[in-house]
Structure formats: structure tokens, C-alpha cells
Amino acid sequence: MRHTLPIAPQFYVTAPQACPYLEARAERKLFTALQGEGAGRLNDALSKQGFRRSQNVLYRPSCADCSACMSARIRVADFVPSRTQRRVLRRNEDLKREATSPWATEDQYTLFRRYLDSRHADGGMADMDIFEFAAMIEETPVKTRVIEYTTTPEPGSRKRPLTAVCLTDVLDDGLSMVYSFYEPARIEDSLGTYIILDHVELARQVSLPYVYLGYWVPGSRKMGYKANFSALEIYKGGAWQPIGDPCAHSAETHPLSVDPIAEQVARISLPDTKPVRG
Structure with a gap:
């Protein structure tokens, strides 16, 4: 009888490049491929350890002398919106949520282009064409949804504009x-904040305890807004902990702040690689 041994994920490190969050810093990522029938379990396990997904890759910052980037998540059961966030919810009462399969559309891409040209014209995604956009949406080996928000139609129209x-x-x-x-x-409607607030409500409706927001970076204006959400946790020192006072976290560099790559990989907890049989 022939036996097939499970293959453990292999981890790699990117070459340093300009940091998108802090000036005059170099960014480096630790990453692994996300593929096969165990992709969902790997995504679950590594997301709990500060990793993020981009298409079929899971990655985590692993810069040579900087550990400023910390994965952030909201504890849904303990979250209470602030007065400002309650105003955001009221201002966007016209929006209707619909969860769909991960399939790219022309309406999505048109909105995406308007968003980039207005907010991130010099960012790393500025030149993304419709095919690359479709890959970002559709190339997912895990359970993924596209959450669309539409607003009230214009007079004489029945179509709700994608917002x-x-x-x-x-x-x-x-x-x-x-x-x-x-x-x-x-x-003026703070739609980015609204999307997070609505995801907290959606997670509450389906009894999921967390909403993962990506990375929070002390000292970065681009990422500072995440600290405005109550019940926020950050992944720091290999464990999740309440953020506490955001000013207590430093973005200063230190030559010994990051462990060697081999030690980082050795501490990663991997899921059971045995196939799940129905």
C-alpha cells in the first residue's frame, strides 16, 4: 500500500523594500503559500498568529530591526461604539449590505478605480488593471465573501448604486x-469606519467572536484610526492582548527587536495536516 506523507508549509522571506507605513523604513515579510485541502485550516491557524492573506499567500511582517506592525482584532462581545461611531451608523442608514461569492464585476472595478485615484494615487496598487483586480477578488483557496454596500437609487432609476x-x-x-x-x-460619511462597524454587527449575527482588521502601526497616520475602536486587541510578543493606551506602544527601531527567521518559524503553530473526511 502506498502512503502519502503530509507536506508541511514552507516559509520564505521577501527582499527588503520601502515600508508603506513608516518613512525611511524597510519592510520585509515572512510568507507561505496557501493551497490544497488544508488551506482553510492553515488560514485559521496563522490568522490567530498575526498573519494576513493576500490571494493564495499568507504573510506577516518580519523586518530586520522593527516590530511596529501588529495584527489587530475587535472582541465582538465587548465592543461598544463611541458617540462618533454611532453618528457614522446614522449617517449611513441608507446603505444595504449583501454578501456574495468572490466574483469580480465591472461595477466593483469602477468604484475601486475611483477610490484609488482619489485616496491612493501613488500607492502600490495604483496601476492595478481589471485582470489584476479580478485576481485579488477571485483567487482565494479559503471561504471568502464579497460584502457589497449599495445606496438609494437616483430618481427614475431602480438600480442601487454600489457604494x-x-x-x-x-x-x-x-x-x-x-x-x-x-x-x-x-x-464626510466615514465609510471606512462604517464598514468595520457593520462587520462587527455581522460577526455578532453569526456568533463569531472577532473581527480582524489587519495591521495597526503606532506612529502611522494611515493606520492610526484602528485604535479608535473599543475592545481592540493586538498581537504582540507572540500573544493577543488588549491595546490599552495606544501611546504606550513604540514604533522605535532596535537591532534586537526581531528574532532570527529560523526562531520565528519554529514558534509557528501549524494545524493538523491530516485530511478531513466527510
Whole structure:
């Protein structure tokens, strides 16, 4: 009888490149491929250890002398919106949520282009064409949904205009917001905040304990808004902990702040690689 041994994930490190969050810093990522029938279990396990998904890759910052980037998540049961966030919810009462399969559409791409051209014209995704956009949405080996938000139709029209979109992974313990974009003309409505608030409500409805927000970076204006959400936890020092006072966390570099790659990989907890039989 022939036996097939399970293959453990292999981890790699990217070459240093300019950090998108902090000036004059170099970014480096630890990553592994996400594929096969165990992809969902691997995504669940590594998301709990500070990893994020991008298409069929899971990655985590592993910079040479900087550990500022910390994965962040909201404890759904303990979350209480602030007065400002309650106003955001009221301002966006016209929006209707619909969860769909991960399939890219022309309406999504048109909104995506308006969003990039207005908010991130010089960012790393600025040149993304419709085929690359479709790959970002559709190339997922795990349970993923596209959460669309539409608004009230214009007079004489029956079609609800697409106003915001979030690519969301469904983990065994929460919703992971992979990427979101929205109508830049509605800047006063704080749509980015609204999408997070609605994901907290959606997670509550389906009894999932966390909403994963990506990385929070002290000292980064681009990522600072995440600290405005109550019941926020960060993954720091190999464990999840309440963020506490955001000012207590430092973005300073230190030559010994990051362990060697081999030690980082050795501490990663991997899921059972045995196939799940129905």
C-alpha cells in the first residue's frame, strides 16, 4: 500500500523594500503559500498568529530591526461604539449590505478605480488593471465573501448604486477584512469606519467572536484610526492582548527587536495536516 506523507508549509522571506507605513523604513515579510485541502485550516491557524492573506499567500511582517506592525482584532462581545461611531451608523442608514461569492464585476472595478485615484494615487496598487483586480477578488483557496454596500437609487432609476465593497474571509473564530474600498465622494460619511462597524454587527449575527482588521502601526497616520475602536486587541510578543493606551506602544527601531527567521518559524503553530473526511 502506498502512503502519502503530509507536506508541511514552507516559509520564505521577501527582499527588503520601502515600508508603506513608516518613512525611511524597510519592510520585509515572512510568507507561505496557501493551497490544497488544508488551506482553510492553515488560514485559521496563522490568522490567530498575526498573519494576513493576500490571494493564495499568507504573510506577516518580519523586518530586520522593527516590530511596529501588529495584527489587530475587535472582541465582538465587548465592543461598544463611541458617540462618533454611532453618528457614522446614522449617517449611513441608507446603505444595504449583501454578501456574495468572490466574483469580480465591472461595477466593483469602477468604484475601486475611483477610490484609488482619489485616496491612493501613488500607492502600490495604483496601476492595478481589471485582470489584476479580478485576481485579488477571485483567487482565494479559503471561504471568502464579497460584502457589497449599495445606496438609494437616483430618481427614475431602480438600480442601487454600489457604494462600498469589502473582501472578507470567514475564519473559524471571526471575520477577516482582507481589503475594502468605497465611494470617495462620500468622504464626510466615514465609510471606512462604517464598514468595520457593520462587520462587527455581522460577526455578532453569526456568533463569531472577532473581527480582524489587519495591521495597526503606532506612529502611522494611515493606520492610526484602528485604535479608535473599543475592545481592540493586538498581537504582540507572540500573544493577543488588549491595546490599552495606544501611546504606550513604540514604533522605535532596535537591532534586537526581531528574532532570527529560523526562531520565528519554529514558534509557528501549524494545524493538523491530516485530511478531513466527510
